[in-house]
Amino acid sequence: MVERAPVLDGICHAILLVGVAFVCVPLYLAFVAGSLTIAEVQQVPLPWLPGDQFVQNLRTAWTQANFGRLFFNSFVVAAGITVGKIAVSLLSAFAITYFRFRFRMTAFWLIFVSLMLPIEVRISPTYESVANAALPLQWVVEALHLSSAWNAVTGHTVDIQLQWNMVDTYPGLILPLIASASATFLFRQFFLTVPDELCEASRLDGASPMQFFWSILLPLSRSNIAALAIILFLYGWNQYLWPLLFTTDKDMATAVIGLKHLIPRADSQPAWNVAMSAALLTMLPPIVVVVALQRSFVKGLMDSSK
Amino acid sequence: MAAAAIEAGLKRAHFKDVRLPVLLLLPQLAILLFFFFIPSFRALGQAFFLSDPFGNTVHFVGFDNFAQLLQSATYHESVQVTVVFTLLQNLLTIAVALVLAFASDRVIRGRGIYKAIILLPYAIAPVIAGILWAFLFNPAVGPLAQVLHAIGLAWDPNRVGSDAMILVILAASWKHVCYDYIFLLAGLLAVPSSLLEAAAVDGAGPLRRFFTIGLPLLMPTMFFLAVMNFVYGFFEIFAIVDAVTQGGPAGATNVLVFKVYVDGFINLDLGSSAAQSVILMIFALLMTLLQFRYVERRVSYDV
Numbered sequence: 183m184v185e186r187a188p189v190l191d192g193i194c195h196a197i198l199l200v201g202v203a204f205v206c207v208p209l210y211l212a213f214v215a216g217s218l219t220i221a222e223v224q225q226v227p228l229p230w231l232p233g234d235q236f237v238q239n240l241r242t243a244w245t246q247a248n249f250g251r252l253f254f255n256s257f258v259v260a261a262g263i264t265v266g267k268i269a270v271s272l273l274s275a276f277a278i279t280y281f282r283f284r285f286r287m288t289a290f291w292l293i294f295v296s297l298m299l300p301i302e303v304r305i306s307p308t309y310e311s312v313a314n315a316a317l318p319l320q321w322v323v324e325a326l327h328l329s330s331a332w333n334a335v336t337g338h339t340v341d342i343q344l345q346w347n348m349v350d351t352y353p354g355l356i357l358p359l360i361a362s363a364s365a366t367f368l369f370r371q372f373f374l375t376v377p378d379e380l381c382e383a384s385r386l387d388g389a390s391p392m393q394f395f396w397s398i399l400l401p402l403s404r405s406n407i408a409a410l411a412i413i414l415f416l417y418g419w420n421q422y423l424w425p426l427l428f429t430t431d432k433d434m435a436t437a438v439i440g441l442k443h444l445i446p447r448a449d450s451q452p453a454w455n456v457a458m459s460a461a462l463l464t465m466l467p468p469i470v471v472v473v474a475l476q477r478s479f480v481k482g483l484m485d486s487s488k
Numbered sequence: 489m490a491a492a493a494i495e496a497g498l499k500r501a502h503f504k505d506v507r508l509p510v511l512l513l514l515p516q517l518a519i520l521l522f523f524f525f526i527p528s529f530r531a532l533g534q535a536f537f538l539s540d541p542f543g544n545t546v547h548f549v550g551f552d553n554f555a556q557l558l559q560s561a562t563y564h565e566s567v568q569v570t571v572v573f574t575l576l577q578n579l580l581t582i583a584v585a586l587v588l589a590f591a592s593d594r595v596i597r598g599r600g601i602y603k604a605i606i607l608l609p610y611a612i613a614p615v616i617a618g619i620l621w622a623f624l625f626n627p628a629v630g631p632l633a634q635v636l637h638a639i640g641l642a643w644d645p646n647r648v649g650s651d652a653m654i655l656v657i658l659a660a661s662w663k664h665v666c667y668d669y670i671f672l673l674a675g676l677l678a679v680p681s682s683l684l685e686a687a688a689v690d691g692a693g694p695l696r697r698f699f700t701i702g703l704p705l706l707m708p709t710m711f712f713l714a715v716m717n718f719v720y721g722f723f724e725i726f727a728i729v730d731a732v733t734q735g736g737p738a739g740a741t742n743v744l745v746f747k748v749y750v751d752g753f754i755n756l757d758l759g760s761s762a763a764q765s766v767i768l769m770i771f772a773l774l775m776t777l778l779q780f781r782y783v784e785r786r787v788s789y790d791v
Contacts, residue, residue: 190694194591198602201588205605208620208662211631215623228631274516280502281509289513290497296524298776302723302745303768306752306761307530308523315522361523366516370497381501391503420613422727427753438613442731445619454623461616468611476604483610483670 209462216240216459223455236459243460247440248432255355256437256467259425260418262356264411267365272403275369276395280381293363301358302423309427312354315346350431359417359424365410368485372406373399409482412475416468437464531769534762553763562739563747563764570743573657574721578714580661585668585713586706590698592669593676603673607666614663618728621659645733649740652733656741659728664720668713675709676702715778722771744768 215223217236222229243249278290301308348354376399384394422438429435441464446452472479503509538549557563588606592599609617624632627644636643645651679702687697726745729735735742735750742750748768752761 185688185694187694191594194594195598197587197591198595198598198606201584201591202602202605204584204662204665205608208624209608211624212620224629226629227634228629270516270519273512277509277512279497279499281512282498282502282504283506283509286498286509289517292517292520292525296520298773299524299528299769300719300723300772302726303748303765303772304524304527304531305749306758306765307527307534310530311522311527357519358523358527361519363516363520374497374499376499378499378501381499385501385503391505391508416611420615422613422615422730423749426730427749438615441619442615445622445731452626452629454626454629457619458623461619465612465616468613469608472608472611473604476607480607480670483667484674 212458212462215454216456216462218455220451220453220455224452235455239455239459240463243444243456243463246456247444247460249437249440249460249463251433252435252437252440253467255352255434256419258352259355259421259436260415262352263359263418263421264414266356267360267414268407268410270360271363271365271369272400272407274363275366275373276399278366279370279373280391280394293366296361296363297367300362305423305427308358308424312348312358312428315348350429350434355425355428355434355436359421364486365414368406368410369403372403376402405478405481406485408475409478409485411482412471412479413482413486415471419468440464528769531762531765534758535766538759549759553759554767557760557763557767562742565739566742566744566747569653569739569741570722573653573660573725573741573743574718577657577660577664577721578717580657581665581668581717582710582713584661584665585672586710588665588669589672589676590702592673593702594694603670606669609663610666612663613727614660614724615727615731617663618656618659618731621655621662622732625655625658645737647737649737652737652741656725656728656732659732660721660725663728664717667720668717671709671713672706675706679705712779715775719772719775722768 211228213236214229214232216239217232217234218229219233219235222233222235274289274293278286278293348357380398380402381394384398389397419436420438421436425436425439426442429439441457441460444453444457444460446454446457535553536548536550538547538552592602592606595602622630624630625636625643625645627633627637627646633643642648643651645655683701684697687701692700722743723745725743726749729741729743729746730749733741735746744764745768748761748764751757751764
């Protein structure tokens with residue numbers, strides 16, 4: 183920047199090329215493996231050039247893992263998490279920054295606390311909540327001894343069982359992953375930088391709060407929303423633990439989970455060619471998103487981890 | 489209007505409506521209640537109870553689950569494995585990312601392309617990173633394992649614990665270097681050029697400037713990244729371990745978050761699994777608090 187240092191610059195290019203190789207070589211070798219027959223993929227050493235079986239392997243993977251269905255599920259889940267989280271976060275961020283009401287700080291702290299625990303540490307109780315979302319109501323019933331009260335009054339025994347099972351449903355896959363407030367805080371930070379004059383002006387013009395939200399605040403937030411949407415799409419598409427636990431029905435699994443079942447195990451045929459082509463296929467949608475929207479992606483990455 | 493009347497985090501120009509904000513908050517609070525608060529409190533509760541796998545009999549055991557956990561050899565082993573994994577993974581990703589960020593800061597031509605490629609693994613799911621590396625280092629067919637065999641190493645992550653650990657660390661780092669890299673590069677690009685020019689005038693070369701100006705200014709970022717890496721290493725590693733080693737061989741990669749899952753969902757030892765969850769929760773809480781401290785402090789470095 184300040185002086186010329188051709189040697190150092192050369193070294194820097196070399197370092198970056200090594201970095202690029204570190205990223206690309208595994209992807210290239212996966213592509214090579216994905217384009218061979220099962221006999222060729224077991225050769226020692228592995229050929230350096232791709233074969234001609236890539237499409238064939240993709241077709242095998244596609245039918246074997248039922249990827250048509252699983253990709254659809256992944257898109258639904260990723261889109262659901264993206265849209266759902268952004269929608270609820272925008273609304274609640276609007277509420278806690280633009281309204282004065284009792285319990286404002288309580289709401290703020292309730293949302294704040296949820297930043298602290300990732301879903302991985304509460305998987306089994308979350309599973310129970312989703313298996314029966316009516317469980318809390320059930321506790322209320324039990325705590326109030328409604329059954330025994332009924333019994334005492336009428337002499338009949340009524341066992342109240344409340345059930346609301348969300349296992350193997352899209353809401354069950356999506357909602358627990360929306361339950362954290364990082365996006366709310368991002369929007370809150372952004373709203374706090376929006377000039378007060380805009381709100382005052384729209385109030386003078388007689389606009390209702392929701393009119394202000396729709397026609398002023400939302401358009402201003404567009405670039406933040408776009409950046410966050412990319413990060414949330416990647417997050418949703420790449421989810422692993424929750425869909426793994428939670429989908430007992432094979433048709434409700436996501437692409438990433440379908441891929442897991444293609445990994446050759448010790449006692450199965452080592453079909454690495456099929457597994458590798460499927461791995462490339464599964465990583466394609468998020469990579470397309472990142473490559474196409476590089477600039478917003480970096481912004482989203484920096485914003486969302488603050 | 490007095491300044492004291494302005495509440496924290498409330499716009500000066502605001503609305504006084506009461507019902508509307510409650511309605512606006514309702515969707516998020518309902519989701520949080522059902523899928524965050526209730527499960528979290530349930531985990532806390534379960535940690536103090538002992539129940540049979542079918543949930544028929546439950547009785548209060550106080551801290552017994554924790555006491556048993558702390559005496560269990562496999563838990564100690566799991567803690568050890570997790571600590572080794574997170575420390576090595578942290579060192580490796582930050583070191584590689586720092587070198588790459590330094591190089592990207594120097595070069596002007598081609599920076600955009602280098603950056604675009606190095607960032608790619610962020611888009612790739614941890615489990616896919618795991619599968620790629622499991623193939624590359626598969627002792628029977630993996631091309632990189634063949635290279636190791638050719639130079640006389642008996643590489644076999646299916647049998648040798650340390651090999652499995654190396655494999656998991658490599659896969660996790662491959663996926664995560666880009667994250668540290670982009671933050672460190674942003675930090676280096678934000679170093680005021682007046683400082684760098686002044687140092688250059690005083691005769692400090694590029695490396696000297698990096699070590700005396702760039703690196704100290706990056707310290708808060710590095711601290712933040714270390715915290716984020718620990719969180720990544722503790723939780724997101726699950727997918728890689730499950731896909732690649734299943735915790736083996738002989739528990740060599742049985743990290744804490746994988747053990748919670750195995751004990752809770754496979755061995756159906758709910759009390760112990762919940763106690764482990766609670767310990768992880770405490771860790772996650774500490775990490776988040778550290779992160780927020782950083783965010784507060786960051787302000788003074790931003791100038």
